[in-house]
Amino acid sequence: MSEAGYNYRIVRGFAFSALFWLVIGLVVGLWMAFEMFYPVLNLTPWLSFGRLRVVHTNGLGLGFSLAAIFATSYYMLQRLNRVAIPFPRLAQAHLYLFNTAIALAAISLFAGMNTTKEYAELEWPLDIGVVILWVMFAINVFGTLIKRKEKQMYISLWYIIAMTVAIAILYIVNNLEIPVNLFKSYSIYAGANDANVEWWYGHNIVGFIFTVPILAMFYYFLPKATGLPIYSHRLSIVSFWALNFAYLWTGAHHLMLTPLPEWIQTVAMAFSIFLIAPSWGSVVNGYYTLQGNWDQMRSNYLVKFFIAGITFYGLQTIQGPLQGLRTLSAFFHYTDWVVGHVHMGTMGWVTMVVAASFYYMIPHITNTELYSIKLANIQFWLTLFGQVIWTTAMWIAGIQQGAMWKATNPDGSLMYNFLDTVASLYPFYKLRFAAGLIFFIGILIFVWNLVMTVRKQPKRAEA
Amino acid sequence: MGITSKPVVFAVLSAAVILIGTTATVFIPLFMPSTQPVSAYIKPYTAVEQEGRDIYMREGCNNCHTQTVRPLRTEVLRYGEYSKPEEFAYDRPFLWGSRRTGPDLNRVGGKYPDSWHYTHLMSPQGMFEKSNMPPYAWLAKNKLDTSYSYKKTSTLGYGYSESDVEQQIGKYQATVTSETYPSKVSRDKVTPPELRKELTEMDALIAYLQKLGRDVKQMEAQK
Numbered sequence: 001m002s003e004a005g006y007n008y009r010i011v012r013g014f015a016f017s018a019l020f021w022l023v024i025g026l027v028v029g030l031w032m033a034f035e036m037f038y039p040v041l042n043l044t045p046w047l048s049f050g051r052l053r054v055v056h057t058n059g060l061g062l063g064f065s066l067a068a069i070f071a072t073s074y075y076m077l078q079r080l081n082r083v084a085i086p087f088p089r090l091a092q093a094h095l096y097l098f099n100t101a102i103a104l105a106a107i108s109l110f111a112g113m114n115t116t117k118e119y120a121e122l123e124w125p126l127d128i129g130v131v132i133l134w135v136m137f138a139i140n141v142f143g144t145l146i147k148r149k150e151k152q153m154y155i156s157l158w159y160i161i162a163m164t165v166a167i168a169i170l171y172i173v174n175n176l177e178i179p180v181n182l183f184k185s186y187s188i189y190a191g192a193n194d195a196n197v198e199w200w201y202g203h204n205i206v207g208f209i210f211t212v213p214i215l216a217m218f219y220y221f222l223p224k225a226t227g228l229p230i231y232s233h234r235l236s237i238v239s240f241w242a243l244n245f246a247y248l249w250t251g252a253h254h255l256m257l258t259p260l261p262e263w264i265q266t267v268a269m270a271f272s273i274f275l276i277a278p279s280w281g282s283v284v285n286g287y288y289t290l291q292g293n294w295d296q297m298r299s300n301y302l303v304k305f306f307i308a309g310i311t312f313y314g315l316q317t318i319q320g321p322l323q324g325l326r327t328l329s330a331f332f333h334y335t336d337w338v339v340g341h342v343h344m345g346t347m348g349w350v351t352m353v354v355a356a357s358f359y360y361m362i363p364h365i366t367n368t369e370l371y372s373i374k375l376a377n378i379q380f381w382l383t384l385f386g387q388v389i390w391t392t393a394m395w396i397a398g399i400q401q402g403a404m405w406k407a408t409n410p411d412g413s414l415m416y417n418f419l420d421t422v423a424s425l426y427p428f429y430k431l432r433f434a435a436g437l438i439f440f441i442g443i444l445i446f447v448w449n450l451v452m453t454v455r456k457q458p459k460r461a462e463a
Numbered sequence: 464m465g466i467t468s469k470p471v472v473f474a475v476l477s478a479a480v481i482l483i484g485t486t487a488t489v490f491i492p493l494f495m496p497s498t499q500p501v502s503a504y505i506k507p508y509t510a511v512e513q514e515g516r517d518i519y520m521r522e523g524c525n526n527c528h529t530q531t532v533r534p535l536r537t538e539v540l541r542y543g544e545y546s547k548p549e550e551f552a553y554d555r556p557f558l559w560g561s562r563r564t565g566p567d568l569n570r571v572g573g574k575y576p577d578s579w580h581y582t583h584l585m586s587p588q589g590m591f592e593k594s595n596m597p598p599y600a601w602l603a604k605n606k607l608d609t610s611y612s613y614k615k616t617s618t619l620g621y622g623y624s625e626s627d628v629e630q631q632i633g634k635y636q637a638t639v640t641s642e643t644y645p646s647k648v649s650r651d652k653v654t655p656p657e658l659r660k661e662l663t664e665m666d667a668l669i670a671y672l673q674k675l676g677r678d679v680k681q682m683e684a685q686k
Contacts, residue, residue, distance in 0.1 A: 035597070036564075039588065042597030049597050050523025112521035117556050145470035153467045161470065162477045169481060173489075178618050180611055184517070186618055191551030192499045193492065195559055200489045244477060248484030257533040258559055259548035261498055264488055271484070330535055334563040406537045414540055418566040423593040 006078045008365035010091040012454070014071035015358060017099055019447045021063030024106075026440050028056045033436050037429040046110040054109045054121045060346065061119055061209060062130075063102045068354045069163070069213040070098070070137060075361055076156050076220050077141060081148030085140045094136040101129045113183050117198045119205050120174050124185045127175045134171070138164050155236045159216035162244050166208040174201035192260050200251035206342075207247045210350050211313075215282055217357045218310065222289060225302040225360050231288035239281030246275045253324030256333060265326065272321040279317035286310040301373050305356035305380060312348030312387075316341070331406070336425065337398025340391040347387035347439060355379070355446055362450050371452035379445045386439025390432055397428035502549035504682035507621040508674060510612040510628040511635040511662070515671025517615070518602065518664050519558070527596070529560035530569040530675065543570035543676065550679050555619060565596055570676040577639075578646035580669045585653045602665035603653040609662070635670060636662045 032052045035041045042048045085091055105122050113123045141164050174197055177185035187194050223229055252268035296303045319341055323332045363370045407415035466473050492498040532538055534545040546569050551557055587596035613628045640660050
């Protein structure tokens with residue numbers, strides 16, 4: 001508890017849950033990265049790549065990211081509405097149930113209970129658990145908003161509302177399935193329809209987990225950390241509504257040149273290009289907020305996290321629509337290029353903004369100073385270098401494999417068999433593993449720094 | 464802006480904005496027969512093939528293998544005829560995948576004999592030194608669980624009776640355990656002696672792989 005009786009216990013609980021799942025998810029990621037060039041590591045069924053990949057994506061997408069979103073949302077909701085969350089016990093139950101669900105999710109995925117729909121691999125009993133968790137969260141979101149003491153809702157709250165509504169719709173529609181038994185179900189959609197529903201979900205779950213709530217953090221914590229107001233309120237309004245409108249049309253850019261009807265692909269392509277505008281609305285808003293105060297890049301250690309983060313977001317939102325164009329998709333799709341793209345978003349944009357938000361928020365809720373700014377700076381450079389090398393290695397690998405798949409001899413026959421194209425990637429896979437290790441060391445320092453910050457707390461607890 | 468002081472109105476408006484694109488590109492196509500056309504030539508999976516498909520899903524094969532050949536010249540050269548929508552009418556879920564760490568499998572059926580698959584699944588590196596595919600030797604050591612086979616095929620609406628399912632399982636078991644099974648030597652090499660007369664998970668997976676792209680050949684021949 002703190003000033004105005006805000007509930008920071010729940011914020012702290014989710015923040016450290018996020019850090020826990022972050023470390024677990026990255027260890028799994030590193031193991032898989034090693035398997036890619038050293039398949040001996042597929043030691044047991046539950047350590048085989050096909051099972052680990054879903055543990056990795058769910059562990060970081062649901063475990064880390066959602067926990068970080070819940071932590072920062074509970075914080076922002078209370079601060080921006082100037083009222084404590086109305087149902088603290090519900091929030092506490094939300095925390096316990098969340099961690100139980102993620103643990104069960106990891107176990108079930110290790111065991112091979114996998115619906116195979118990307119980022120929706122959990123079997124139906126866990127799907128129900130996720131929906132319950134979401135309702136528990138939503139009750140406190142709207143409870144806080146309704147009881148608020150601040151007349152206007154700030155931009156970050158719009159993004160939290162949009163996320164709360166969108167994820168509910170996406171998750172329920174895509175996970176409609178008919179159970180065979182407790183551990184097995186089949187999608188109610190078949191073939192091309194299933195693909196269309198899945199990638200509408202797959203694209204937008206990324207949008208409403210890795211973009212929308214991260215923007216909520218960005219719009220709140222950047223002004224807080226810098227003492228500078230957001231450059232343009234009008235631009236943020238336009239960006240918000242345009243983003244929410246356009247995002248949902250674009251899922252089929254994941255399905256270019258598949259048997260999905262061509263018109264759906266083409267519509268997705270057009271809206272993907274349109275989506276550059278609202279995405280860059282936030283990028284411009286971020287950059288211009290620092291107008292005349294760029295000296296803070298040196299004087300304020302948090303600013304470079306936000307600026308690096310929004311820069312990767314800007315690059316991400318240009319690269320994404322471009323690689324979704326039919327002709328470019330023909331070359332890049334199914335290669336490691338896309339893997340590089342995703343990880344620029346997660347390791348660059350999401351990690352940078354979550355790190356900065358946590359560095360600001362954790363000392364604030366524990367009424368203390370960050371344990372070490374120096375360590376935070378070291379973490380910044382390690383995660384930045386790790387990510388840039390990681391993603392660049394994958395882009396080059398993707399271009400190379402894409403080109404080798406397409407290469408033909410003068411007589412028109414294929415120049416390379418498939419295995420040649422795989423073997424040519426091993427140097428990049430080794431580089432990727434090394435880069436991942438650098439990134440991981442940065443993350444360990446991040447976690448250590450926050451743990452030490454909290455352990456320092458009692459000194460000024462009653463201040 | 465009045466709505467920034469009305470959270471419930473704001474949420475309803477957000478939902479409405481989100482549902483416009485969703486309705487246009489997802490909900491409406493669900494009700495258009497042209498999104499997922501059907502063809503009489505494309506038959507549902509047998510109970511054994513479906514069990515194999517479930518093992519493919521359990522092991523997350525879709526994380527490294529796609530099942531859609533795109534209408535691109537080098538892709539058709541490499542894999543075969545490009546994928547047609549009719550082929551996927553029974554696929555719940557679809558398994559098109561998103562990354563080709565390994566090759567596409569939509570045309571793998573009939574490309575190699577069963578013996579090739581037994582040997583390859585046992586140890587991909589034994590066949591291709593530079594392959595990074597995980598070995599799946601344990602699949603031959605697991606007896607196939609068919610206790611839900613009927614429930615599965617009826618949930619999926621394949622229209623088999625309980626005795627159809629038993630017959631399909633019995634028939635495939637008879638095929639792979641027969642003395643005259645062409646891939647007997649390879650199968651016996653990977654299957655422990657006590658399971659050689661039974662159906663294993665590897666048998667079912669191979670049955671599924673051999674089904675991929677088989678029916679579409681007849682459909683194309685009729686065009």
